[in-house]
Amino acid sequence: MSDKDETQTPADQASQMTAAEAVKRVRRTVVEMVDGRVEGKPAKVPKTRQVALSASEVLAVADHGTHVVVVTNDGQKFSDRDE
Known part of the structure; x- marks a missing residue:
């Protein structure tokens, strides 16, 4: 039980990061097999x-x-700290 008001002020909403803004900051590392020499x-x-x-x-x-x-x-977690 909380007496805290669940509504957000416009300032709170503006400070929240959208998914589109967040994906600009993180990258997925992909390993692909390419032709090379061993x-x-x-x-x-x-x-x-x-x-x-x-x-x-x-x-x-x-x-x-x-x-x-x-x-x-799919449950994967990415951070911009990893880069």
Whole structure:
């Protein structure tokens, strides 16, 4: 039981980060197999790259002041502190 008013002021709403704003700050690390060479022979080698998230993937956003945490619909957690 809380006596706290559940309505938000316009200032509170403006300070909340939207999913679109949050995905601009975080990236998903993806490992893909590309053609390369291992010991002089052609082979598939792993290469990592950073891929942007889309706003439709976002389940929740938490702005901690120093960093932003984004949780996706599939349960993965990303932070801009990781970069």
